[in-house]
Amino acid sequence: MEFSLFYFSGDGSTTSSDKYRLLIEGAKFADRHKFAAVWIPERHFDAFGGLYPNPAVTGAAIAMITEHIQIRSGSVVMPLQNPLRVAEEWAVVDNLSQGRVGLSFAPGWHPNDFVLFPEKYTDKKEIMWRDIQVVQQLWQGEAIALTGGNGKSVNISTFPRPLQPQVPIWITSLSDETFIDAGKIGANILTSPLYQSLEEILRKVTLYRQSLAQHGHDPQSGKVAMMIHTFIDNDMDTVRHKVREPFKNYLKTHFDLVVKSAGDLRFSIDPKTMTAQDLDDLLDFSFETYFNGKVLMGTPAYCQAMIDNLRQAGVDEVAALIDFGVEFDWVMKSLDLLKDIKNNIAS
Template identity: 55%
Template sequence: MDFSLFYFDGDGSVAQPDKYRLLVESAKFADRHNFTALWIPERHFHAFGGLYPNPSVVNAALAMATERVQLRAGSVVLPLHHPVRIAEEWAVVDNLSNGRVAIAFASGWTMDEFILSREPHTHRKQTMWRGIKALQQLWRGQSVEYADASGRTVEAKILPKPIQSELPIWITCQSPETFMEAGKMGANVLTSLLGGTLEEVEPKIKLYRQYLEKSGHDPNSKKVTLMVHTFLGEETEQVKEKVQQPFCHYLKTHYDLLENLAKGMGLNVSLKNFSEDDLDSLLLFGVEGFMKGRSLIGTPQTCIPFIERLEQAGINEVACLIDFVQDFDAVMESLPYLQKLQEAVNLSSGFGVRS
């Protein structure tokens, strides 16, 4: 099981120094302690998450601060950009990092973000698949034809030449159809439990492995990466105390996650009609269940069974989302416990050792 760090939040609305301190210091920790990768998202027009409008820019900085860990986008929203621009930017980061970049691609979510796109929101899936193919060609040094403003055909190639001959690719997946398409093209996949339980995701992973094999790809050579909210400590109750309030606040600022939480509790209601007190009651009642079934929150010892369950489901990388807790000292103090979990998992053959 590979362990990586995933970033998603951070208040970008306030003009203050050290906004990226947690990112940089935790990245250095991951680099020193044999974590596999760092995942930087692309998020636009969010106060929380406003630290990450461009993962290539952030990873260019991390290339200078790290030496070994892979630098990934989680995810580039491909329909918002021209494939040539994406290929050029990431070729620069590949050179700065001496060949350590990888990209997860997504088709996009909110309509607001598509003010940046030349393509309509309704065509975003087709635009993503078409763009990935073009980007792979550009990365290999091939030319791709595009029309300029006058309609004249131009053959585009990119510079600088990347260090890696092939760009490692993930597809951000939630629907069965996207898992199938990722399998057909031989890409790795990035998914989460934000929209459902592990039991709901597991059949999609099996479907993905089936389509890998049908399409002539080695199903055992590809990664299924699961993004998981993560915070570890010495004692479970202390961890819960530290995490509960930040987690409640996190869910309140991510309305879609809050609605999924309500549905998971069997509440077929519109949260728009909830009062502030109702929302607080919902969160206090439901957040512990979310922690247990969909997160790595606890101690290294208590989290091992969940890791074992993920492995049984066909997941071979955990992308640990750490910045939902907006407390630099607390998160940095939790990382050595995550390191202990990683070591316990990977040193215990087949999870035979639980101590």
């Protein structure tokens, strides 16, 4: 089992001058203590995740303050990007980091994000798979034929040349279909427990490894990383006290997430008719739902047991999401305890 840090802040609207402090200090900590990677998302036009509109930019910053840890997108929303720019920007990060880039790709989901390319929304998944191949070709130094401003065909290569001959590819996956399709191209998997049980994860990982084998890839070569909200302290009541309000506020900044979670549990919700008390009750309910089995929040012993369950479900890496509003010093103390769990597993 490997361990990495995942970032997806709940509030990009703050005007504080230290809004990237946890990203920077967390990355330094992970680098010192031999974590596997730092994941940085791409998110647009919303406070939820809004600190991270371009993971290549923040990845370049991480490259300059670390020496060992892999720097991964979590994820590049491929239909919102030009594959030429993805290859160019991440080749810069690969050079700055001395070859430590990894890329997870996603098709996107929110219609408002597609104001960048509204014509791509309908076929976003097909575009993602197509353009991943283009990024791989460009990364390996191949030229692709495109039409220039004068209407003539021109062969285009991107620069700078990256240091890695091939970029490690991940696919952000929840559905059976995406797990299987990731296996077809030999990509790794980035997933989440929020909308699936451990039994479902095991079933999907089994489908993924079968797909790897059926398409000529080593079925054990693919990695499955689990993005999971993480906070550890030495007493369960202390954990609950420290995370309850921050996590409720985190959920509130992305109300669609709360509605989906409640909908999965067969609740009928009409946001237009909800009162403030209704919303608070729903947030309380959602917090309890997540806190009991959907997040890595608890004592070291509790979290160790949950990590063991993830491993039995076929997960190879815990991608600990740490920036959901808990006080900075508490998060850094939690990282110390996560580091101890990582080291105990390694030994």
